[in-house]
Amino acid sequence: MALKNKYDIIVVGGGFAGASAAISAGRLGKSVLLIEKYNCMGGAACYDLVNPFMPYATTNPESGERIDLSCGLFSEIVDRLRTLGGANQSKRSLPFNEEVLKYLLNTMAIESGVDLLYQTYVTGVRKEGDRIKAVKISNVSGNSEIEGESFIDATGDANLAVMADCPFMLGRESDNLCQPMTLCFRLAGVRSFDADLKARINSLYSEYQAAGKIKNPRENVLIFRTLVDDILHFNTTRVIKLDPTNAEDVTRAEIIAREQVFEMYDFLRANFEEFKDSTLISTGIQIGVRESRMIDGDYTLTKEDLLSCKLFDDTIAVCNYDIDIHSPDGSGTSHYYFPSGKYYGIPYRCMIPKNAENLLVAGRCVSADHDAQASLRIMPTCSNLGEAAGIAAALSLENNSLVREVNVDRLREILREKSAKVD
């Protein structure tokens, strides 16, 4: 692969949003470059060790029929993961093997004609008026820039949009606090794990917390099975009241979370036979950020939109994952579960930032309030948003139009042709 000086579409960030955007645009014949600061795609799934895919289906209450909500490219990723042995047949939370995911996303991107640039950090943009002309990059080759016609910010933190001076919101409206950050980790060599052990762990954890012997403010211990019997996944550290967009705060968060990892590891080994010989085999390469910046887009999705299960004329993805808010203040996790058969739409306008005419933003940083983001942030939905952004960017180039002038009927028609769910 020889890098070009200019691309039709440049995608920054290779998480589920960015990978899906790049693959969908590449399949429409556009020249696409995906730039990622790590050495693979998958984003939080790989460097934060986030697992499993949260549920992305509902059930028709009358017929009992399953309705898949995250279809399209995401279904293809899941099918191909299963074929490669990287996911099982679970129909709810779906555990997957992130090493298989990394390999698969490379394969799918290359098949789709996407150029990849790993270990490369986007540090800025060159902009003329509201039009981004190029991204500035830094990597082992030095500092340079690459031009593009259209850009997709899939950085999770809306980094590209910020570099392009687009307005954004941070965290909860009342005080800008974000959902807690969590450093995920895995223990191997766990002899057995079942509901009874889980209950015993949680009961003793509460006693320890009440006695001040556990510093982690999280209310319980959140454990998931993995594809390997004796390996458990822990999504249970909790760092609160620090800003994920402030480098010093993030450093503090990494240190606090690592203390919590060892606090939990020691607690389990000291008190439960099943963990006596367990080994801490991995922690995320970086602490996981559930929420940070959300762009201030042409439309901001709200909690009220979710509660009324609103669908829009420009819906490009649907979701019914619960409004899952890990308390930004300390203990507690609140949930609002959608009624069976119900889901809400995410409008195309949520991906259009103000102050830029050739930039789309996909993934967990689309324009949404704190509550709405708490639902749409899951990996399946981020993939759906990315797929729509890739197609929309391609359409804007075909029609020589601004991203906000894209024909949304045509966009939704293409998404339907690709089996995505938009109604």
Ligand SMILES: Cc1cc2nc3c(=O)[nH]c(=O)nc-3n(C[C@H](O)[C@H](O)[C@H](O)COP(=O)(O)OP(=O)(O)OC[C@H]3O[C@@H](n4cnc5c(N)ncnc54)[C@H](O)[C@@H]3O)c2cc1C
């Ligand atoms: C602790 C935790 C637990 C979670 N649990 C679940 C769960 O169980 N199931 C679920 O479905 N979802 C879960 N989520 C939510 C989900 O993982 C994320 O919201 C989702 O993966 C975000 O995808 P994304 O593509 O928007 O961003 P990311 O996956 O964050 O991808 C952004 C990419 O952009 C790159 N990047 C950023 N800035 C630059 C730059 N300047 N230059 C180059 N590259 C850049 C990053 O390296 C990264 O690869 C969890 C999240 C966290 C943090």
